[in-house]
Every structure is written in C-alpha cells, then in structure tokens.
Amino acid sequence: MNITVIGTGYVGLVTGACFSKMGNKVYCVDIVEEKIEGLKNNILPIFEPHLGTLVKNSQEKGDLIFTTDIKEALDDTDIIFIAVGTPMAEDGSANLDYIFSAASDIANNITHDSLVVIKSTVPVGTGFKVKDHINAILNERNSNVKIDIASNPEFLKEGHAIEDCLHPDRVVIGAERDEVFETLKDLYSTFVLNHDRFVLMDIKSSEMTKYVANAMLATKISFMNEIANICEVTGANVKNVRLGIGSDSRIGYNFIYAGCGYGGSCFPKDVQALINTAQVNGYEPKILANVELVNKKQKTVLVKKVTDRFGEDLSGMTFAIWGLAFKPGTDDVREATSLVVASQLIKHGAKIKAYDSQATEEFKRTIDDACLESIEFTDGRYDAIDGCDALILITEWKEFRNPDFRLLSEKLNHNVIFDGRNIYDKKIENLGFELYQIGC
Ligand SMILES: NC(=O)c1ccc[n+]([C@@H]2O[C@H](COP(=O)([O-])OP(=O)(O)OC[C@H]3O[C@@H](n4cnc5c(N)ncnc54)[C@H](O)[C@@H]3O)[C@@H](O)[C@H]2O)c1
Known part of the structure; x- marks a missing residue:
C-alpha cells in the first residue's frame, strides 16, 4: 500500500x-x-x-x-x-x-x-x-x-x-x-x-480507549507512590508490598513500582485532557484529578529527602544527578522529574553535575535558562559524581544499575545516595553508604 x-x-x-x-x-x-x-x-x-x-x-x-x-x-x-x-x-x-x-x-x-x-x-x-x-x-x-x-x-x-x-x-x-x-x-x-x-x-470508543489506557497506567503508578509514602511513615517496605500484591494475577507485577513520579509526553497531558473532557461534559472526575496531584507531589520527594538530610540551605553543595530522560531508552525529557529536582535544588542554593547518555541536549533545551549556569553536564557517569556531596538517581538507565560502589565512595564527599527508582539493594549500606529510597 x-x-x-x-x-x-x-x-x-x-x-x-x-x-x-x-x-x-x-x-x-x-x-x-x-x-x-x-x-x-x-x-x-x-x-x-x-x-x-x-x-x-x-x-x-x-x-x-x-x-x-x-x-x-x-x-x-x-x-x-x-x-x-x-x-x-x-x-x-x-x-x-x-x-x-x-x-x-x-x-x-x-x-x-x-x-x-x-x-x-x-x-x-x-x-x-x-x-x-x-x-x-x-x-x-x-x-x-x-x-x-x-x-x-x-x-x-x-x-x-x-x-x-x-x-x-x-x-x-x-x-x-x-x-x-x-x-x-x-x-x-x-x-x-x-x-x-x-x-x-466505533470511532469515539477508540479515541477514548487511548486516554483510558494511559490514565489507568498513570493511576497504577500514582496509587503505588501513595502506598510508598504510607510505607515510609509506617516502616513497611514498598518493594516487599509490591511482590506481595503482584503475585495476585488480578493485580500483576507491572506498573506498580514506586518511584519519584512519572513524566513523558503522554501520561501527564493525557490524564489532564481526560479530566478536561469529563469536565466540559459536566462530569467532575475525582480519581483522575488526584492521580495528577499525587504525581506532581511525587516529583518533589527526592528534594525533600535531600533537604531533610542536608538542610534547607544547600549553598556550597553540589549534587550529582544520574539520568535526565523521563525514562530509560529515550532522549525525551518532557515533564521529566529531573527538571523539577534540578530546578528545586538550585533554588535551595545547590549546584548540579548531571549525566545522561542520551537526554542531555533535550534537557538543556527544556530547563529554564536561569538554571543552566548552575548545572555542569558530563560525558560519563563517574565524572558526574567527582567531588559531589551526594548522588541522586532519577532515571534507571541500565548503566546505573551496578556501578563501582568503591569508586563512588572515593569520589563522593559523603557516601549518600538518593535512589529515586529503588534500583539499589540495601546491602550497599554495608559498604558505608546511606541509601534513601522511595517507600523503603
Ligand atoms: N510519544 C509517544 O510515546 C506517544 C505514544 C503514543 C501516542 N502518542 C501521541 O501521538 C501524537 C504524536 O506524538 P509525538 O510524541 O510523536 O509528537 P512530536 O511532537 O514528537 O511530533 C509531532 C510532529 O508533528 C509535526 N507537525 C506538526 N504539525 C504538522 C503538520 N501540519 N504537518 C506535518 N507535520 C506536522 C511536528 O513538526 C513534529 O515533528 C500525540 O498525540 C501523542 O499524544 C505519543
């Protein structure tokens, strides 16, 4: 054809x-x-x-x-x-x-x-x-x-x-x-x-199907992030909870990972558009509105963890960010959590060293120009941590999964890792690291 x-x-x-x-x-x-x-x-x-x-x-x-x-x-x-x-x-x-x-x-x-x-x-x-x-x-x-x-x-x-x-x-x-x-x-x-x-x-149902697919996936993520936040205040571990509920075939293991919020060109805008469609047709959606609200807040949890650990005034400190894309495998940074974390840390006075194998140029184009002078972009993951006070993992690219922790320990001023995607094992605490994760 x-x-x-x-x-x-x-x-x-x-x-x-x-x-x-x-x-x-x-x-x-x-x-x-x-x-x-x-x-x-x-x-x-x-x-x-x-x-x-x-x-x-x-x-x-x-x-x-x-x-x-x-x-x-x-x-x-x-x-x-x-x-x-x-x-x-x-x-x-x-x-x-x-x-x-x-x-x-x-x-x-x-x-x-x-x-x-x-x-x-x-x-x-x-x-x-x-x-x-x-x-x-x-x-x-x-x-x-x-x-x-x-x-x-x-x-x-x-x-x-x-x-x-x-x-x-x-x-x-x-x-x-x-x-x-x-x-x-x-x-x-x-x-x-x-x-x-x-x-x-029919055409209308087909159009609706796409929004509902994205809204359902976004809902699963926000639901699990809310559970993660409840786990944190109660001492439960969301990773264990995920395994416990995912084994139920009605629930399944996918899209119930806790993390530092979803981004991308689709979920945020599609959830919002579905809310808008409902409203202009006279229906006030309750679940969808909160899916977005929970996500917006979740994008800030890493910043809160950083300020809880190092204080509100971060001037004189530099944080390494691993991963800028909204998810691994893409250079897309639309609505990415990295944009929120970097700009908020800079507002607290911090400087950033950032590394992403694909998304650096898109990130530079997208983030407020005012932030750029406080960010240094590096060509390698270990260059990004050189002389930094702590590491913040935002995008779970495979190259970040099993790094040389001894090298991290040598290069970081403090052995502190904020793991926004829960990819690291608590065992690294035995190597002297403080590990902050989401919901565990
Ligand atoms: N990106 C995804 O993962 C994804 C997945 C499923 C569905 N979608 C949906 O697919 C649509 C496209 O998304 P995208 O991410 O590819 O968008 P995009 O912004 O990456 O690309 C859109 C392209 O359309 C071009 N364009 C705009 N007006 C044009 C015109 N009149 N004639 C010719 N070209 C024109 C733009 O120059 C741009 O290159 C959106 O509705 C999105 O919600 C996206």
Missing part, C-alpha cells in the same frame, strides 16, 4: 518506518524543513533504539520518502495517517491546532477519495470534527473527493517503540464502515501474523 504519515515525531517516524519495513511505500511529511533534510541524510531528530538502521535501510530501498511537500505525498497515497502532536493547552485540554492544520493541508491538496486515520491521541469526538473540517474545505473547493475517517490510537512505548510497533499487543481501530476496517486490517495483518489482535469499535 502507499501511505502518508503526517508528523515525523516519535510516533509518526516510528510508524512510518515500520510500515515501510513491511514493504509499503511510505511518505513521511513534516513542516520542519531541517528535520526532513536531516532525515533524508539519515540524521534522526530523536533517539530511539534500532530506528536509525530501519530508516536507513528503508530509504535505500526507496520505500521511505521524507518530504515537506504534502501534495507530492498525497498524490501517491491510499491511506493518510495524522500523527502530529496534541500537547496540553493552558486549560489542560488537548491543543488540537496541529491536528486541524494537518486536516486543512489534506483537504487543500487531496485529489482522490481517501482514508484519513487519526493516530494522534485526540479527545472523544475529534475524528468527526476533523471529518467535518475536511469536508467543509472540500465543499469550498467544489471537490467531489470523498473522505473516510478512522481512529487508530498508538500504544508504542518510547525506548521500545520499534518492537512495540512491529509486534503490537493489540491494534485498536475505530471506524464507521466495514470497508475501512478491512483496509486497515489488511495493512496491519503483516504485523500480527501469528494471531488476530484487532479490536474493532
């Missing part, structure tokens, strides 16, 4: 590359010229394992074409995917400007009947609004082109995106006509050869 993917970010680029790997001809369109120029030369705008090889191989075969010219792409296309960003607006709703701008671009350039699939995460009802928007422009153009609309939310995880995309655990499709379901099933059947993983439904 010939496919156009509009928006070449984490989702658009990964899905475009994966469709091309399956032999489809894929146009990836973006409005940012330098991004497209870079991609033509196999320079990726994001870090995602295995993506570089996939992009390079598909471009060499001619199956993956990067362009800013939407007309060139649409003229040669059977299915159009919209994968542009839907960031959080000031009022917490999803900002749909990019979606409607992409819809306008389609309507102004399409010359044959087409299927438009919304892959971006959009509030319930957006699909129909996009269809109306496209049809209104087509009418103005006196065009007879017919548009079908479908919802096909994306569930990939950054850091694991290629694997998730090539081997999805489910493919959710919302559509109005059987023919549309069949077209998308044909496209995706190459990804799910060993058994049928299609979940077919």
Whole structure:
C-alpha cells in the first residue's frame, strides 16, 4: 500500500518506518524543513533504539520518502495517517491546532477519495470534527473527493517503540464502515501474523480507549507512590508490598513500582485532557484529578529527602544527578522529574553535575535558562559524581544499575545516595553508604 504519515515525531517516524519495513511505500511529511533534510541524510531528530538502521535501510530501498511537500505525498497515497502532536493547552485540554492544520493541508491538496486515520491521541469526538473540517474545505473547493475517517490510537512505548510497533499487543481501530476496517486490517495483518489482535469499535470508543489506557497506567503508578509514602511513615517496605500484591494475577507485577513520579509526553497531558473532557461534559472526575496531584507531589520527594538530610540551605553543595530522560531508552525529557529536582535544588542554593547518555541536549533545551549556569553536564557517569556531596538517581538507565560502589565512595564527599527508582539493594549500606529510597 502507499501511505502518508503526517508528523515525523516519535510516533509518526516510528510508524512510518515500520510500515515501510513491511514493504509499503511510505511518505513521511513534516513542516520542519531541517528535520526532513536531516532525515533524508539519515540524521534522526530523536533517539530511539534500532530506528536509525530501519530508516536507513528503508530509504535505500526507496520505500521511505521524507518530504515537506504534502501534495507530492498525497498524490501517491491510499491511506493518510495524522500523527502530529496534541500537547496540553493552558486549560489542560488537548491543543488540537496541529491536528486541524494537518486536516486543512489534506483537504487543500487531496485529489482522490481517501482514508484519513487519526493516530494522534485526540479527545472523544475529534475524528468527526476533523471529518467535518475536511469536508467543509472540500465543499469550498467544489471537490467531489470523498473522505473516510478512522481512529487508530498508538500504544508504542518510547525506548521500545520499534518492537512495540512491529509486534503490537493489540491494534485498536475505530471506524464507521466495514470497508475501512478491512483496509486497515489488511495493512496491519503483516504485523500480527501469528494471531488476530484487532479490536474493532466505533470511532469515539477508540479515541477514548487511548486516554483510558494511559490514565489507568498513570493511576497504577500514582496509587503505588501513595502506598510508598504510607510505607515510609509506617516502616513497611514498598518493594516487599509490591511482590506481595503482584503475585495476585488480578493485580500483576507491572506498573506498580514506586518511584519519584512519572513524566513523558503522554501520561501527564493525557490524564489532564481526560479530566478536561469529563469536565466540559459536566462530569467532575475525582480519581483522575488526584492521580495528577499525587504525581506532581511525587516529583518533589527526592528534594525533600535531600533537604531533610542536608538542610534547607544547600549553598556550597553540589549534587550529582544520574539520568535526565523521563525514562530509560529515550532522549525525551518532557515533564521529566529531573527538571523539577534540578530546578528545586538550585533554588535551595545547590549546584548540579548531571549525566545522561542520551537526554542531555533535550534537557538543556527544556530547563529554564536561569538554571543552566548552575548545572555542569558530563560525558560519563563517574565524572558526574567527582567531588559531589551526594548522588541522586532519577532515571534507571541500565548503566546505573551496578556501578563501582568503591569508586563512588572515593569520589563522593559523603557516601549518600538518593535512589529515586529503588534500583539499589540495601546491602550497599554495608559498604558505608546511606541509601534513601522511595517507600523503603
Ligand atoms: N510519544 C509517544 O510515546 C506517544 C505514544 C503514543 C501516542 N502518542 C501521541 O501521538 C501524537 C504524536 O506524538 P509525538 O510524541 O510523536 O509528537 P512530536 O511532537 O514528537 O511530533 C509531532 C510532529 O508533528 C509535526 N507537525 C506538526 N504539525 C504538522 C503538520 N501540519 N504537518 C506535518 N507535520 C506536522 C511536528 O513538526 C513534529 O515533528 C500525540 O498525540 C501523542 O499524544 C505519543
């Protein structure tokens, strides 16, 4: 099939590359010229394992074409995917400007009947609004082109995106006509050869499914973080509690790790957008509002632990931060806990030495400029701790799991570790370390 993917970010680029790997001809369109120029030369705008090889191989075969010219792409296309960003607006709703701008671009350039699939995460009802928007422009153009609309939310995880995309655990499709379901099933059947993983439904339910998936995962995390905080004040250990409850198959072990808060481009904005959708429809959600509240507070627990240990005035002190990305495997720092911890410690007078193998540049671009002069970025994990007063672990990259603790002890002024992801064993206390964790 010939496919156009509009928006070449984490989702658009990964899905475009994966469709091309399956032999489809894929146009990836973006409005940012330098991004497209870079991609033509196999320079990726994001870090995602295995993506570089996939992009390079598909471009060499001619199956993956990067362009800013939407007309060139649409003229040669059977299915159009919209994968542009839907960031959080000031009022917490999803900002749909990019979606409607992409819809306008389609309507102004399409010359044959087409299927438009919304892959971006959009509030319930957006699909129909996009269809109306496209049809209104087509009418103005006196065009007879017919548009079908479908919802096909994306569930990939950054850091694991290629694997998730090539081997999805489910493919959710919302559509109005059987023919549309069949077209998308044909496209995706190459990804799910060993058994049928299609979940077919109406468009509104499909749009809602994506929000509910993210809200449920965020809820599990905030729930467990709240339990961790209760464990701390009662002397229980949340790691043991997790094992104790995870063994119940109704609960399971995943997504019940306590930590220093979730970040990323999706959970915070999607929970907030779902709250907003409920409110504008006259329903006041109680659980969702607190999921976000608990998370915001959880991003500050490491700072509280630091000031409890070293005092409110941290001037003259330097803290090493290991990990800036919102999670391992990505360079994405959107809503990352590292941004909160670094800026709050700086407000307390501290200086920071930070190391992350992938996310340093994104972090520099994202954090307040005023903070930058108090942060030194290093190229190696041990350089970051040199002469620091304590180590703060924020992102659980694998290289941090089993460090040389003797070297840490030599380099740190105090043998103090704040472990925001509970990756270290209490046994390191036998080596003379003070270990502060979340809920244990
Ligand atoms: N990042 C994730 O892990 C993830 C996972 C599942 C779903 N989603 C959802 O997918 C959507 C995209 O997320 P993302 O992280 O890939 O966003 P992103 O911000 O990384 O990328 C969006 C891209 O769209 C481009 N764009 C904007 N308007 C355009 C237009 N009119 N024409 C062409 N290109 C345009 C931007 O330049 C940018 O490159 C969002 O709705 C998000 O919630 C994201």
